[in-house]
Amino acid sequence: MTGPALISVLAVWAVGWFINVRLAASHLADARIVRLLVPVIFGLTLLLIWELLVRMTGVSPIVLPPPSMIAERFAGSLPILWVDFEQTIVKGAMTGYVIGMICAFAVAVLADRSDFLTRGILPVGGFMAALPIVGIAPIFVKWLGSDWQSKAAVVAVMVFFPILVNIVAGLRDTSAMQRDLMRTYGAGYWQTLFKLRLPAAMPFIFNGLKIATTLALIGAIVAEFFGSPTVGMGFRISTSVGRLALDMVWAEIVVAAIAGSTLYGAVAWIEGRVTFWHPSQRK
Amino acid sequence: MKSLLPILTIVAAILVIWVLAVVPMNMHLTADQAQRDGLVVVPQTPLERQGYSGLGLSVANPGLIPLTYTLDRPRLPSPHQVAGEMWETIALRNVTSRQSLVYHGWVTLSATLVGFAIGTTLGMLLAVGIVHNRAMDMSVMPWAIASQTIPILALAPMIIVMMGQFGIQGLLPKAVISAYLSFFPVVVGMVKGLRSPDAMQMDLLRTYYASSSQGFWKLRLPASVPYLFASFKIGISAALVGAIVAELPTGARAGFGARMLVGDQYGNPLVTWAALFAAAITAAALVAIFTAMERLTLRRMGMAAA
Secondary structure, three states: OOHHHHHHHHHHHHHHHHHHHHHHHOOOOOOHHHHHHHHHHHHHHHHHHHHHHHHHHOOOOOOOOOHHHHHHHHHHOHHHHHHHHHHHHHHHHHHHHHHHHHHHHHHHHHHHOOHHHHHHHHHHHHHHHOOOHHHHHHHHHHHHOOOHHHHHHHHHHHHHHHHHHHHHHHHOOOOHHHHHHHHHOOOOHHHHHHHHHHHHHHHHHHHHHHHHHHHHHHHHHHHHOOOOOOOOHHHHHHHHHHOOOHHHHHHHHHHHHHHHHHHHHHHHHHHHHHOOOOHHHOO | OOOHHHHHHHHHHHHHHHHHHHHHHHHHHHHHHHHHOOOOOOOOOHHHHHOOOHHHHHHHOHHHHHHHHOOOOOOOOOHHHHHHHHHHHHHHOOOOOOOOHHHHHHHHHHHHHHHHHHHHHHHHHHHHHHHHOHHHHHHHHHHHHHHOOOOHHHHHHHHHHHHHHOOOOOHHHHHHHHHHHHHHHHHHHHHHHHOOOOHHHHHHHHHOOOOHHHHHHHHHHHHHHHHHHHHHHHHHHHHHHHHHHHOOOOOOOOOHHHHHHHHHHOOOHHHHHHHHHHHHHHHHHHHHHHHHHHHHHHHHOOOOOO
């Protein structure tokens, strides 16, 4: 590494770090704005160092495009990125997510009436959730064709197990006392389910749903590596890597990051509305 | 083992569904093959058969049902075919042969383990830094949490190519992907664990006049162990997935991912299925090892759940 590059990188790091240390030590450290500002400054510092390193050390921008080049590419290919987003996230990931969620609910409610089945589903489902399920992608692409249907199917299978395990575990979470109370009210199975046990299970269910948002995106993108029409984020990533157009790959990753955190944020927002009564949601 | 019977029931139910699904899934292929072999098939031309569903065709040709289990290249192989292929490629081949799943498994597993070791070591170090330095906590922690909502696996193809440009190939790029996939769960879990001692326990140490480093070694670190093992179990399966996916887009010649791709491209589904199940067994074994280590460690530390 050349001297000036090293010095400027260290200078940028020192300035960014100095500001953050001062902010963290100041009496304003618990203010909302500072809590937001510190990670942003940290992120900007890293981006600036990245930019400086690439520009000043003569690393080929083809191998490691600087952030400015990625931003330029991002702004310049919005139509392509949007089409890819629709294909992979909306059609592939979100359809599969909804299908997997509905199936998990159906199986959980069916199994719920039998304690025997529940005790079998919990360990088996937990086991399946730890497996590299994304490997079924080539099989599903062969069965359902290369368009988004096969991606939705992969996503559905991937999100099914974590959601199922969390629903089943959540439905077991009420105490005998609470269930007895419902019985003294003369409530039947379905009334107990909808008025007591489902609401009580919501923190668990949302935990499963939040884990599943990331899995859904991973499934939809990785499944496209095994075959896709000439559109989609996974397709764009694998072909752009082949052409060494890494700025395009980074642009797609930016889209994936935005989509991932938005989906997660959306589920977390709904969780806050639904489980406002739970201790973890209290401010 | 009160839940052994329920578990076996569920597994048996899955197997039964699988075995039943083989018939309609493979019926079209079987009918085509049977016709070539001179058997009577209803309806007679492949074009007419296209109009039938797999189930309808099975009802029309009950005699062909046993043949759906013996196809060389089935759409859905039956469990005994997958088991046979696995037995052949795991037990009967020399482990150094390219035909052996043990060889391919080792290629993937070695990258997984190297990556996991790097990722967890860095993760634990960063967690210690985060707990002791408020500026670091406020700067890094939001990114570590946010990174769990992002499909970072999408970076895998690019990392391989980038490192390839610098002349680094083989095990290391895959290990890097495994490392960053196992890194973030460990950071988040370890920070949570190091912060788990409550104010009462911290106060007790202060009344003992314990220094901050004594507080770390005698209270915070032991308290973080249960959290750490939970993160290890998430991290090791993420690392394995990372190593497998890293083999996909680059045309790797060896490893579970490469086997899945080879089976897919050469139309040999048994290879794909065998690789998939071998990968699943590897993942299960890794998680089981960590569960056993967790139980042993926590018992030695007197923290085991009674």
